[in-house]
Amino acid sequence: MAKASDRAYETIRAMILSGELESGDQLGEEALAERCGVSRTPIREALRRLESELLVRRTDSQRSFVADWSLDDVADAFELRAMLEGYAARRAAERMTPEALERLRSINARVRVAVRATKPDVDGFLDGNRDFHALILDTASSRRLSGLLGALIEQPVVWRTAQHYGREAFQRSHSEHEDLLAAFARRDGDWAESVMRGHIRRAFHAYSDAHRGLASLDLGAA
Amino acid sequence: MAKASDRAYETIRAMILSGELESGDQLGEEALAERCGVSRTPIREALRRLESELLVRRTDSQRSFVADWSLDDVADAFELRAMLEGYAARRAAERMTPEALERLRSINARVRVAVRATKPDVDGFLDGNRDFHALILDTASSRRLSGLLGALIEQPVVWRTAQHYGREAFQRSHSEHEDLLAAFARRDGDWAESVMRGHIRRAFHAYSDAHRGLASLDLGAA
DNA sequence: CGAAGATGTATTGTATACAAAACGGGGAAG
DNA sequence: CTTCCCCGTTTTGTATACAATACATCTTCG
Incomplete structure (x- = not known):
């Protein structure tokens, strides 16, 4: 026990x-x-x-x-994530195995289904997204990196607002994962790092937009 | 108490x-x-x-x-430091104040004395170096970044071998700090980040060289 | 002789009691 | 009315006792 x-x-x-x-x-x-x-x-x-x-x-x-998170705090956390997960993607690309690549493809296929449904399956997307990033981090195989990122991923304020992403945000995220798969297939660390950084930064913008939307809703309700 | x-x-x-x-x-x-x-x-x-x-x-x-650190672990930690302290330098450059800049200059003046002495003052160098980096981190003013870097700086295995740096390693480090000061003076975040990354990566190479030297000494003694 | 199992010992996990410190409210002085 | 201080209450810090777990050694059996 x-x-x-x-x-x-x-x-x-x-x-x-x-x-x-x-x-x-x-x-x-x-x-x-x-x-x-x-x-x-x-x-x-x-x-x-x-x-x-x-x-x-x-x-x-x-x-x-x-803990309470200001928007600046969140921006800060995302920028750190962009760098650290970019590094993770680089290492993962350099260490990619056929098995891991296959698993990443199958995870992303699941996400595709969740994203393309008439009514996007938000939980399905979030689960697949988490698995995808977790497997990359695992493939990067740096315990130190995992430790640092552990403090940044899965922050409540972040993934609770993912509930309010628009359809195009989900689809963009999915297609960026496809780009990552291509970089991994070629074992191209530079490419993978660059794609991952952009991916995380755009995720922050989606968060930021959703948050702004929520804030004005709050104001409207008050 | x-x-x-x-x-x-x-x-x-x-x-x-x-x-x-x-x-x-x-x-x-x-x-x-x-x-x-x-x-x-x-x-x-x-x-x-x-x-x-x-x-x-x-x-x-x-x-x-x-904890025991393999050379790969150390390399990993330095690469993470390079990215995170690079980011710290960028933020510090963007937020630099005349007062902080003056303090950095005076710290580096102290280091110059330590480095140029006939017999380099290792402790003086290490103290100044630590203060210099700490003040930059402080100026970056991101509590999250400080927390992450706290886990990486001042690792025993790192600064204990600094005792075995050669004179040119100390002097190079000092002159790179001067470059950082120039970047800070211009509030140039890109430049500061790039200089800091190179600075940390070269510090690793100095460590790595010193370590290799020590390893062969050990072998010779055995 | 080697391997698997049992047992005593060392080490960590948890509960509880009490000590110390911080908070909050009420009252007195200005 | 405001400010400061005092004291009761709440919350955290530490010590200690005991329970549970892991480790090492010795034994026993194949």
């Missing part, structure tokens, strides 16, 4: 990603311990871990809160 | 950086607790922190060891 601290970590993380805990909410150890059914000891460990992943912020006086 | 867990963190970190604890040494919580004069609780916290900074490695069965 998994350790209690691991379960606590997963539980709290899920509560943050799902939005059950909102940005700025205080994370009292006692309260979390009760919710997770464990003592404070494993909770403390889970909080330190989430803090190192930037999902949790601690004040000077050691109190923990759900 | 600082927290016991902070003191434990500093103590263990110093023991690793100084070489008192060597690569591969096991870090038993009980033993460390005794050495630091605290209980296991703050030690556990310190170990998690050091682990997230990659100074400590944990096995599948949760035992902690001083």
Whole structure:
């Protein structure tokens, strides 16, 4: 059975990603311990871990809160992702095997179906997208790189707004994955890095547009 | 007074950086607790922190060891540093203030003295170098970037071999800092990023050369 | 002689109790 | 009315005890 601290970590993380805990909410150890059914000891460990992943912020006086992200923060995170995942794509291209390439193709075929449906299958897209990027990172085989990127991918604020992407954003993303596959097939690191950087940067613009749209909706509702 | 867990963190970190604890040494919580004069609780916290900074490695069965770095690992870390510090230099150039620029110049003047002495002042060089890079990172003002780079800078294996750099390596490093100052003065982000990348990559080559030298010395002694 | 299994020992995981520090509210002084 | 301080409450930090797990050694069997 998994350790209690691991379960606590997963539980709290899920509560943050799902939005059950909102940005700025205080994370009292006692309260979390009760919710997770464990003592404070494993909770403390889970909080330190989430803090190192930037999902949790601690004040000077050691109190923990759900991290809040300004648009600048998000832009910053995406730019870092663009560089690091660009590097990952380069390494992956240099280390690409026929098996990994085949798996990437099959993942992307799944995404194609999700994207081309009359009503785009958002969850299907997100799952395929995650698998695609994860396999690239895995093929890059740098534990250090994986560690750094782990802190940046799957930020709640990011993928929750993907729900509001337009159809063309999904389709563009899919076709950029096809470009990556071509670069991988030729084992062309320069090309793969360049495509991946553009891919991530355009993803930020899609996020940014969707976010602006949401913000004006909020204003309209207020 | 600082927290016991902070003191434990500093103590263990110093023991690793100084070489008192060597690569591969096991870090038993009980033993460390005794050495630091605290209980296991703050030690556990310190170990998690050091682990997230990659100074400590944990096995599948949760035992902690001083991390060991293969040459590939070091190359990997330097390449990541090259990209991230390149980005830091770009942001710093865009955000440069007259005050920060002046401080960078004065730091580099100190380094010049250390480097040009008849017998190069290695500690003086390392201190100045660290301050120089730290101030750039600070000027870049991205907490996320600082967090990621924190895990990569000041790795023991790196700066301990700086002791064996040749005089020309020190001087080249110093003159590259001058180039960076010029880029900062013009607020030229592209230039600063490019110079910084080359700077870090050449630092790796200097490390790599010194390391090869040491390896043959070891072989000669055996 | 080698390999698989059992057992004692070392090490980590968790719960709990208490100590220390930070926050918040209410009251007194200006 | 505002500001500062005091004190009760809340929250975090540390020590300790015990439970669970992993490791190493020795034994036993093939």
